[in-house]
Each structure stands twice: as C-alpha cells, then as structure tokens.
Amino acid sequence: MLLLCGGFFKDSTPPPLAFIPPHYQIPPTQKRLLPRFFSDSFPDLHLPPITLQLKYTTMEPYSMKNPFPATVLGVRPVTKPGSAKETIHVDYSLEGSGLSYTTGDALGVIPRNDPALVDQLIEALGLDPAAEVPTTDGTPAPLRDALINCYDITGLKKGTLTKWNAVAQSDKLAAILENKDELKNFVWGRDLLDLATCPDCKACFPDAAAFVAILPKLTPRLYSIASSPDAVPGQVSLCVGAVRYTSHDRQRGGVCSTFMADRIQAGDKVKVFVHCNKNFRLPEDGSTPIIMVGPGTGIAPFRAFWQQRIADNASGPMWLFFGNPYKATDSCYEDELAPLVESGKLKLSVAWSRDQAYKIYVQNLMEQAGEEIWQWLENGAAFYMCGDANRMAKDVEKELLAIISKYGNRSEEEAAAYLADMKAAKRYQKDVY
Ligand SMILES: Cc1cc2nc3c(=O)[nH]c(=O)nc-3n(C[C@H](O)[C@H](O)[C@H](O)COP(=O)(O)OP(=O)(O)OC[C@H]3O[C@@H](n4cnc5c(N)ncnc54)[C@H](O)[C@@H]3O)c2cc1C
Numbered sequence: 460m461l462l463l464c465g466g467f468f469k470d471s472t473p474p475p476l477a478f479i480p481p482h483y484q485i486p487p488t489q490k491r492l493l494p495r496f497f498s499d500s501f502p503d504l505h506l507p508p509i510t511l512q513l514k515y516t517t518m519e520p521y522s523m524k525n526p527f528p529a530t531v532l533g534v535r536p537v538t539k540p541g542s543a544k545e546t547i548h549v550d551y552s553l554e555g556s557g558l559s560y561t562t563g564d565a566l567g568v569i570p571r572n573d574p575a576l577v578d579q580l581i582e583a584l585g586l587d588p589a590a591e592v593p594t595t596d597g598t599p600a601p602l603r604d605a606l607i608n609c610y611d612i613t614g615l616k617k618g619t620l621t622k623w624n625a626v627a628q629s630d631k632l633a634a635i636l637e638n639k640d641e642l643k644n645f646v647w648g649r650d651l652l653d654l655a656t657c658p659d660c661k662a663c664f665p666d667a668a669a670f671v672a673i674l675p676k677l678t679p680r681l682y683s684i685a686s687s688p689d690a691v692p693g694q695v696s697l698c699v700g701a702v703r704y705t706s707h708d709r710q711r712g713g714v715c716s717t718f719m720a721d722r723i724q725a726g727d728k729v730k731v732f733v734h735c736n737k738n739f740r741l742p743e744d745g746s747t748p749i750i751m752v753g754p755g756t757g758i759a760p761f762r763a764f765w766q767q768r769i770a771d772n773a774s775g776p777m778w779l780f781f782g783n784p785y786k787a788t789d790s791c792y793e794d795e796l797a798p799l800v801e802s803g804k805l806k807l808s809v810a811w812s813r814d815q816a817y818k819i820y821v822q823n824l825m826e827q828a829g830e831e832i833w834q835w836l837e838n839g840a841a842f843y844m845c846g847d848a849n850r851m852a853k854d855v856e857k858e859l860l861a862i863i864s865k866y867g868n869r870s871e872e873e874a875a876a877y878l879a880d881m882k883a884a885k886r887y888q889k890d891v892y
C-alpha cells in the first residue's frame with residue numbers, strides 16, 4: 460500500500476510517502492490515528508490538524524477476489540507417456556504474496572481459455588477479434604483477450620443457451636430448452652463453438668459486446684495442495700489430471716487442467732488463491748497413525764501429508780492406498796514413496812486396476828487388509844479419503860463400514876455409529892470432488 464500524506468514540509472520538500480507491506484491492512488480505528496502517526500514520524504512536517512488531507516489507497520490482501528499472480532516454477536509429467544490418465548505436477552512460487560497455507564488446503568487457479576478455441580469461435584461468429592468489449596470487471600478489452608481471460612465459453616448451461624436462443628430464435632433449441640432430459644443430453648459434451656457452427660442453432664450477434672453479454676464469467680478451479688509449506692516454504696504444488704475427451708467429432712479439453720498441462724511453462728504468471736479446508740487436517744498429535752486412501756489425483760493432498768510428517772519428524776505410522784490403471788505408466792511420486800516405504804515410515808498398498816482381466820480397486824485391497832486396518836483404527840488411526848466423489852468415495856466408505864462391522868463385531872447401525880464417532884473426533888475426513 461502506498462500512503463500519501465497531503466501535508467507539506469516547512470522547507471517545501473515533497474510530502475512523505477510511507478510504504479506498507481501489500482498484505483497489511485490498517486484497522487479502521489487506526490485510520491483515524493494516521494495524522495498523529497505522520498506528525499510523530501515527521502516532526503518537521505507542517506500539519507495543521509484541521510486542514511491536513513490524507514489520501515490512502517488500500518491494497519487488499521490476496522484472496523479469491525484479488526488472486527495473486529504466482530510464478531510457475533515448473534510443470535512436469537507425473538504419469539508416463541501413453542498413460543490413460545495424463546497427470547501433471549505443477550509448482551508455483553508464492554514469494555511476495557503474503558499468502559500462507561496449511562497442509563490439507565486447496566489452491567484456487569484462475570484459468571485461461573485455449574486461444575485456438577477462442578479463434579475458432581470468433582471466426583465462426585464472424586466477429587472482429589479486436590473489437591472492444593467489456594470484461595467481467597467492467598474494464599474494456601479486445602474481444603479475443605476477453606474470451607481468453609474472462610468468459611466461460613465451454614460450460615454450456617441452460618442460462619447461456621436461453622440467452623443464445625433469444626438471438627438465434629431456433630425452433631430446435633427452443634424445443635430442447637423445454638425438455639429437461641433433452642437439454643441435459645444436448646449440453647453434455649458441447650460448447651459454444653458447437654452452437655456457432657450448427658446450421659440450426661446459429662445466432663447473428665449485432666456486435667461483439669452483444670455476444671459477451673450472454674456469457675458467464677470464467678470461474679476458478681480448486682486443486683488439493685500437494686505440498687507442505689514447511690517442506691517447501693514459499694511454494695505450492697499441485698497434482699492435476701488433464702481432462703481430455705472427444706465429443707461430437709471434436710477433441711476437447713477441460714479449461715483449467717489443459718491450461719496447466721498444455722499452456723503454461725516456467726516463468727509464466729498464473730493467478731491463484733488459497734482456499735482453506737479446515738475439514739482436511741492432519742491430527743495435531745504427530746504420533747497418531749494415519750490411513751490415506753487416494754486413487755488417481757486423490758494422491759495430491761497425501762503428498763502434502765507425508766511431506767508435513769517428515770518436516771515435523773513425526774513418529775506416527777502412515778498407510779497409503781493408491782490406485783491407477785497400469786503399473787507400467789501410472790505410478791505417481793514413486794521416487795518419493797520408495798524411500799519412505801524402505802525406511803518403514805509408510806506402508807503402501809497399490810491397486811493397479813487394469814493390469815489383469817478383472818478390476819482391482821483400493822477398496823479390494825482394504826478388504827484384504829481388513830483386520831490390520833481395524834487394528835490401526837483401534838489404535839486411534841485417523842482415516843482420510845481423497846479423489847472421485849461419485850463412485851470411489853461411496854465404495855471406499857462402504858468397505859470401511861464392512862471392516863468395522865466384521866472385525867469390530869458390530870451391526871450395520873453400530874458400524875455407522877462408530878464411523879460417526881470417528882467423524883466427530885475428526886478421525887474420518889474426506890476431500891472428494
Ligand atoms: C476441493 C477440490 C479439490 C480438487 N483437487 C483436484 C486435484 O488435486 N487434482 C485434480 O486434477 N483435480 C482436482 N479437482 C478437480 C478440479 O477442480 C477441476 O474440476 C478439474 O481439473 C477439471 O477442471 P477443468 O477446468 O480442466 O475442466 P472443465 O472445463 O471444468 O471441464 C470439465 C467438464 O467437462 C465435461 N466433460 C468431461 N469429460 C467429458 C466427456 N468424456 N464427455 C463429455 N463431457 C465431458 C463435463 O461437463 C465436466 O464437468 C478438485 C476439485 C475440488 C472441488
């Protein structure tokens with residue numbers, strides 16, 4: 460923050476400037492004391508108390524509303540070429556941000572749309588890429604820049620489709636908008652370029668500003684932080700699965716995951732913010748055993764957990780259940796896990812789901828190790844789960860309940876009550892998406 464004092468020195472030298480760190484906020488009560496601060500700090504300053512004019516601008520601390528332009532330190536593949544699950548690791552520097560995070564938090568990333576897709580869309584709409592349009596914060600920008608940085612052009616929702624059809628006046632779209640199931644089917648795997656290139660749905664916008672007026676804001680995406688602030692101070696790491704799929708004969712990519720996988724490199728700036736996740740925390744007592752279940756990118760926060768436990772020199776045993784399709788291409792952080800396993804600090808159970816004719820998932824390994832898991836739980840272990848919310852999280856919880864029931868000799872209701880008690884004691888925590 461830059462403080463400008465409107466007073467003046469008796470010898471006519473310029474007014475004093477005081478620099479305050481960007482994350483420092485002056486409490487409202489102290490703002491009234493600023494004149495006294497200046498007169499105390501600069502006794503030579505002529506300060507008629509009544510005529511003193513004080514002007515200050517406050518720089519907000521970095522947050523979701525005011526994201527920090529973090530420098531990319533590096534992007535590297537985690538899985539090997541040919542993997543069915545393309546996973547990358549990204550390191551950002553938080554230096555100079557004043558941002559801090561706790562192991563278990565997530566990072567919000569402000570993505571940018573693929574410029575190639577933006578160019579195709581502008582061309583299909585017959586608009587001028589240089590035409591000035593309002594951006595989402597009200598400032599004007601050329602259409603191309605605004606579409607890359609500010610607007611959602613891929614997530615087709617009912618609202619956008621309705622506004623599009625107010626211009627297109629397509630009977631086909633009107634019928635789709637009337638029917639919930641048809642609408643769901645239509646928007647799945649389609650984006651604005653599909654509308655712009657579909658003869659039945661085409662809209663003729665009078666100008667570029669009229670087009671951006673129908674678009675929602677490009678939203679940030681959250682990623683579980685895959686680093687511990689104590690292991691790598693001033694840095695933050697992510698483990699990201701690139702979302703790629705083909706739909707309606709066109710290859711497509713998730714906005715943020717492919718932004719990080721394809722379009723950033725060391726030295727670039729990416730806007731980020733810290734998203735606090737109080738419900739995903741290591742036990743305060745470092746001797747507490749922890750069981751972590753994180754197939755796929757679900758491994759991300761557990762990298763932060765093992766880094767934190769090592770940084771703390773914590774004695775508590777760790778057990779990681781990981782899963783991915785093939786051993787040959789899909790191991791993650793093998794080089795970091797191997798020494799932990801060798802030193803006996805971490806027990807590793809890996810479910811290679813497609814290395815055999817039938818699927819093996821993390822919950823199958825949990826079932827095999829049920830008795831030992833039960834012993835860990837009875838020894839006070841905390842149980843963590845991260846990754847796919849739709850299928851994995853439900854199946855893993857089901858297996859956990861089965862283990863409690865079988866080895867704890869409990870009925871279904873009693874097992875549920877046991878898990879509820881664990882949850883209340885913060886010994887059962889989930890970070891699923
Ligand atoms: C708390 C939290 C933590 C997370 N942590 C991580 C993490 O550590 N690592 C990680 O990789 N992700 C994580 N995610 C998910 C992440 O936030 C993003 O949702 C993910 O990266 C996809 O974003 P995207 O912008 O790439 O894709 P988007 O542009 O949002 O596209 C995704 C959309 O594409 C469409 N789509 C996808 N596949 C198909 C298909 N086959 N056919 C048709 N349409 C399809 C669907 O509509 C889907 O919703 C986390 C999410 C949350 C909420």
Ligand SMILES: NC(=O)c1ccc[n+]([C@@H]2O[C@H](COP(=O)([O-])OP(=O)(O)OC[C@H]3O[C@@H](n4cnc5c(N)ncnc54)[C@H](OP(=O)(O)O)[C@@H]3O)[C@@H](O)[C@H]2O)c1
Nearest residue numbers: 700754755756782783784812820821846847850851854892
């Ligand atoms: N909300 C979002 O926007 C968003 C975006 C991206 C990802 N995600 C979710 O995040 C998850 C993580 O993605 P990812 O690609 O890293 O990994 P993933 O799809 O979860 O796959 C990791 C491993 O889990 C296995 N698996 C599949 N179904 C399972 C089940 N019911 N129980 C246990 N294991 C199961 C997979 O096996 P097979 O593949 O061989 O069956 C694979 O070996 C995705 O599943 C996706 O649902 C959400």
